Ligand SMILES: *[C@@H]1O[C@H](CO)[C@@H](O)[C@H](O)[C@H]1NC(C)=O
């Protein structure tokens with residue numbers, strides 16, 4: 001019996017056909033866009049984003065609903081780090097999982113007027129590298145109609161691949177001082193890779 005299996009395996013590999021056997025696996029990839037609109041939001045409550053939401057887990061970020069200030073990019077909810085800092089990570093299980101960050105919409109939300117806002121973004125890779133990037137959300141002055149306010153969008157290059165975790169924090173661009181505001185994210189697009 002063993003001989004037959006071995007023989008057929010040898011034969012199959014000789015013919016160049018992949019043979020499914022123990023430990024045989026191809027990495028799988030799937031691209032997702034987290035929009036937060038399918039999550040429950042209750043006014044005045046702590047509204048956490050549940051673990052493994054579209055494959056990622058959030059610390060500090062909550063679900064937030066449109067309150068008439070800066071509209072979400074899609075529908076009426078965003079992810080919001082009320083103190084301006086938080087993390088988005090692949091869960092420990094299943095192992096050998098990483099993600100590539102592709103794009104998102106963002107806004108610093110501190111009210112009118114609010115100063116120019118610097119958002120620091122760190123990426124921690126599975127290989128132990130740290131990548132850093134800073135993006136800006138413009139200052140908002142009084143005298144505008146609400147329609148003038150919108151989330152900004154940014155894309156990420158190939159170096160934002162093989163990530164275990166992405167961290168955020170906001171500060172006043174001018175002097176690094178406290179923004180006294182939150183960081184809203186929407187339509188976060190990424191590709192999760194499940195390794196072998
Ligand atoms: C967001 O949309 C849902 C579904 O239509 C609705 O039930 C909810 O009231 C909306 N929330 C706000 C703050 O507009």
Ligand SMILES: *[C@@H]1O[C@H](CO)[C@@H](O)[C@H](O)[C@H]1NC(C)=O
Nearest residue numbers: 059060085086087124165167
């Ligand atoms: C985000 O993750 C980094 C690295 O694991 C950690 O140092 C930092 O404290 C985390 N921040 C939050 C807000 O959880």
Ligand SMILES: *[C@@H]1O[C@H](CO)[C@@H](O)[C@H](O)[C@H]1NC(C)=O
Nearest residue numbers: 138140148149150151152153
């Ligand atoms: C960025 O956000 C500001 C403030 O809401 C807005 O005026 C500006 O048009 C946005 N820029 C882009 C490229 O969306």
